[in-house]
């Protein structure tokens with residue numbers, strides 16, 4: 176008598192194979208299309224994550240399914256439609272490009288490292304990409320979140336998805352996790368280069384606003400390091416740009432729901448700056464490594480409108496790091512530091528491979 180195994184069957188032909196290393200670049204996720212139906216699927220998965228919304232599950236389930244998923248998909252779909260590209264959602268387009276460039280960057284430096292990207296919500300999922308890496312013979316995986324600042328709502332949720340996959344997997348690859356790189360010199364340098372290049376072409380603003388995605392203020396009280404890490408990124412970036420404290424402002428955007436979130440809020444700050452007579456602001460979003468809905472629509476459309484309506488004269492949005500070479504270099508450095516001790520040269524173990532194949536065949540195992 177045989178029982179169904181709780182672990183998915185997997186090929187035995189990788190037994191004895193030399194270690195092979197991969198980097199999995201993990202980002203948030205995005206809807207499949209800018210339509211209410213696709214938004215409903217995306218938001219249902221995203222907002223059901225207890226890491227993202229910490230309200231007790233039964234109460235939240237009623238609010239989510241009774242109210243939010245009936246109204247928000249249509250509104251959000253219209254916003255996504257305004258930024259959608261022929262190739263798809265900007266977040267996915269940029270993340271995919273970063274993975275390709277990172278693979279090339281590491282390859283040119285003599286490392287045989289596979290690089291793939293995955294999305295925490297939607298496709299390609301973290302589980303499907305880890306399965307694909309295993310099928311390619313990868314035995315060591317570095318999980319690299321696309322978030323420089325650690326937050327329980329984002330970084331930890333990526334890790335949850337990896338652990339959930341591992342719990343269903345028989346042969347788990349060696350895993351390493353990058354928690355954060357909010358103060359990495361390469362990352363700060365890439366941001367500074369981005370901003371300086373903008374100022375070379377367009378002159379300087381009266382005020383530089385550094386806008387980070389917000390989180391509920393309660394997460395800070397409960398010990399989440401996110402607020403501190405955003406502040407540190409902001410301070411290091413200002414130092415790198417030679418800005419005085421009165422030349423920049425750090426704010427938090429994308430508030431969701433009625434609770435207090437980290438302050439100051441981005442849009443009210445921009446309105447207050449305009450009312451106080453600030454003529455030109457430049458807004459940069461250092462916590463977002465790819466342009467997405469929150470930067471292209473919320474900042475470059477909505478916040479721009481609010482600033483100009485309140486009497487501001489000039490609004491510049493400085494794009495995210497996206498495919499900037501200095502940024503890809505910084506990302507590759509972060510990855511390499513975390514792969515220390517992991518050989519990244521492939522040395523095929525031909526005899527070991529033949530032995531394990533023969534042994535598996537003799538037992539009738541899957542090939």
Ligand SMILES: C=CC1=C(C)c2cc3[nH]c(cc4nc(cc5[nH]c(cc1n2)c(C)c5CCC(=O)O)C(CCC(=O)O)=C4C)c(C)c3C=C
Pocket residue numbers: 203204205206218222227228247251264266322326328329388389390391401429431462463466467468469
């Ligand atoms: C409900 C609570 C939310 C928390 C907490 C939150 C934290 C958080 N989010 C990002 C990065 C991104 N968020 C994006 C979109 C987005 N975020 C929320 C809600 C929370 N985020 C929602 C509901 C949405 C979807 C859009 C909408 O309906 O408003 C995106 C953009 C995705 C895209 O497809 O372009 C990013 C990126 C961080 C970094 C963060 C905490 C630190």
Ligand SMILES: [Fe+2]
Pocket residue numbers: 388429
């Ligand atoms: Fe968000």
Ligand SMILES: [Fe+2]
Pocket residue numbers: 402403404406
């Ligand atoms: Fe702090």
